Amino acid sequence: MISCELKQQLLTLYPYRTELHAHTHPASSCSQITPEMMASTYIELGYDALVLTNHFIHGPKDKHEYVSRYIEDYENTVAAANGSLRVILGAEIRFTENCNDYLIYGIDREILLDIYDLLPYGLENFRKQFSNPSMLLLQAHPMRDGMTAVDPQLLDGIEVFNLHPGHNSRVALTAKLAKRNNKEIVIAGSDFHHPHHDHEGLAAMLTKQCPETSHDVANLLRAGDYLLEVSQQHLILP
Numbered sequence: 001m002i003s004c005e006l007k008q009q010l011l012t013l014y015p016y017r018t019e020l021h022a023h024t025h026p027a028s029s030c031s032q033i034t035p036e037m038m039a040s041t042y043i044e045l046g047y048d049a050l051v052l053t054n055h056f057i058h059g060p061k062d063k064h065e066y067v068s069r070y071i072e073d074y075e076n077t078v079a080a081a082n083g084s085l086r087v088i089l090g091a092e093i094r095f096t097e098n099c100n101d102y103l104i105y106g107i108d109r110e111i112l113l114d115i116y117d118l119l120p121y122g123l124e125n126f127r128k129q130f131s132n133p134s135m136l137l138l139q140a141h142p143m144r145d146g147m148t149a150v151d152p153q154l155l156d157g158i159e160v161f162n163l164h165p166g167h168n169s170r171v172a173l174t175a176k177l178a179k180r181n182n183k184e185i186v187i188a189g190s191d192f193h194h195p196h197h198d199h200e201g202l203a204a205m206l207t208k209q210c211p212e213t214s215h216d217v218a219n220l221l222r223a224g225d226y227l228l229e230v231s232q233q234h235l236i237l238p
């Protein structure tokens with residue numbers, strides 16, 4: 001347990017709070033949170049930034065239409081936040097090979113079309129074909145039921161704390177997995193989807209500077225200069 005004084009010092013040193021995992025409807029069909037609700041919820045919670053990580057999956061729809069609908073939720077969340085919360089573009093991508101989910105940061109909207117084209121060919125191929133020096137790819141909740149083990153070399157990091165209340169993410173086992181594979185980039189995400197479950201803002205990345213862009217988020221994670229906060233009270237030094 002870290003002392004109250006040390007905790008206060010750390011919070012003073014790392015004052016900016018960013019949500020790294022959240023979903024809006026309709027871009028994520030499983031979410032019940034509109035862009036407006038997302039913005040107002042996180043503004044009320046006092047967050048400085050939020051990365052919108054809507055599900056990004058391959059489907060029968062026209063890809064241009066799919067990507068523009070996807071971006072629409074991001075733009076609507078930015079508009080609803082009206083400058084009171086930094087809303088940043090991320091994604092939770094899934095390849096057609098299995099049900100694993102991967103959080104990506106350090107992206108621009110322009111590359112979503114290229115990513116979409118590679119979703120039917122699997123993670124290994126994606127890592128070979130898609131070279132983007134800014135992007136980070138972390139496996140989301142790798143120990144949840146239904147996940148498939150992947151070669152850790154294909155991952156930049158792991159979401160150790162996934163705090164979705166409807167799933168068992170086996171946090172301790174996930175932390176062990178990250179350590180065993182020397183994954184230094186570990187994150188915590190609320191995986192916020194649903195109202196009235198009290199799981200908004202269960203996780204945050206704390207930083208010395210507020211990230212402005214998706215690239216800033218990736219760079220902060222890469223630099224390792226951040227803390228994690230869970231349940232709005234426990235600090236974790238990753």
Ligand SMILES: [Zn+2]
Nearest residue numbers: 023028030031
């Ligand atoms: Zn979902």
Ligand SMILES: [Zn+2]
Nearest residue numbers: 021023092191
């Ligand atoms: Zn998610």
